[in-house]
Every structure is written in C-alpha cells, then in structure tokens.
Amino acid sequence: METLLKEITFNADGLVAAIAQQFDTKEVLMLAWMNREAVEKTLATGDVWYFSRSRNKMWQKGESSGQTQKLVEFQIDCDGDTLLLLVDQKGVACHTGRRQCFFRTFKNGKLIENQPVQVDPDKLYLA
C-alpha cells in the first residue's frame, strides 16, 4: 500500500481526483474525490469509498442508494494526481437516476439529454 500511496499526489486539501469507469462497457460513470483513507479502505474492502467535499467526510458509493461500486482495477496516472478506477457499478451511478453523471451533451447551442432516467431518484434515497 505504501508503494502506491507515495506515488499519489494529494492536493492541498489532501484529496486526489478519481474517475470511475465501468470495467466492461467502458462507460465513464462519474468523477469524485478520495482522501488517503478512502484509497486505503477501497483497496482493503473492494468497495469503492470517496471523500465528500460538501459533507467533509468519507462515504461508500451506494451506502444510501444501494447503487454500489465494486473495484475491479486501480490505476494511477503519469503525474499521480488522478486515479482511474475500473469498477462494476450496480444500477445507476448518478443521483438523478441515470447510469452516468455525464448525461448532458452540448450541441448546436443547447444542452440535450443523452440518456434516460432509469430509476426514480425519489426512490433511490428512501429514508
């Protein structure tokens, strides 16, 4: 683990950007942030953990929605400031109920939706 951690360049807030990509279809699902502990916990458990900047705490992807991510492969880029996580995403990655967070395409001066809502977001976060 230390071999990896010393190659990661955490930013001034102690975070590193992490792109999640579905391992088989190669869909880019989302981008989130990890702190050192999230990296360690993800590698130790195989469940993907991130760090929420707005809530200022770690969270397991899917902990409240059930839409979890299992780690398949952990990659790091040339300068160590971005991670690429190949994952197996259960259901939808986006809190809007879509598979990918990148569901808007800018074309001809307009933003158009490029994928459907698969799950009613109100049903993703039942108390």
Place this chain on the structure above:
Amino acid sequence: METLLKEITFNADGLVAAIAQQFDTKEVLMLAWMNREAVEKTLATGDVWYFSRSRNKMWQKGESSGQTQKLVEFQIDCDGDTLLLLVDQKGVACHTGRRQCFFRTFKNGKLIENQPVQVDPDKLYLA
C-alpha cells in the same frame, strides 16, 4: 455558449476538471483542467484546449508534441463541475509516449505497467 457556461461550476481558481475519452474505443486518455476561455476556444475551433496550472496559461493539446485532440462531443455532469470530452486523439495522449496517462495498475502491492511506450518521449518534444 452562455447556456453551457452558466451550467459549469468553475472552482475557486476558475477551473473545471475535464476527462478526455477516445470517442470510439472509449479509452480514458487523461484528465486536465479548463478555464472559461479554454472551453470557449475548444468549442469554437474543435481543437481541445486546456489550462495548465503549473504554467498558469492555456495550451492546445498537442501544440508542442503534435499529438492533438479533436473534439467529437462535449458532455457535462450532473453538478456541472466535471466535463467529459469525447475526442479523437492523434497518436499518444501521455507525455511519456504512452496512449493513456493511466498506464500504471496497482496489483498485489505493486505498481505494474499496463501498456507500452509507443513513441520515444524525447522525440515528442523536439525543440
């Protein structure tokens, strides 16, 4: 253009993260940053421009190496703080001469290279 720009959440430094993905093979090539002007110039020209945090200026991908990126599709995520650029990457995206910047995989406690050097990096940046 304003329709898009008002949806982008630039950070305190005026930047937004941009993931570049090869449009047909779906390889994730790199992550870099764009300022407002880089977004505008990319959409206006079809050549991908980024903002270098270390050099504090805009740069066109491939301007010195010849390994340019042509924009195919411009996507934005749910909360507007990450872009996904579907591009056509000429040659290699990484300054190390590899196709993708994510050329290291962490496995069994070690970092292993997951792709070969395709171009001698010394030949990428001839003066």
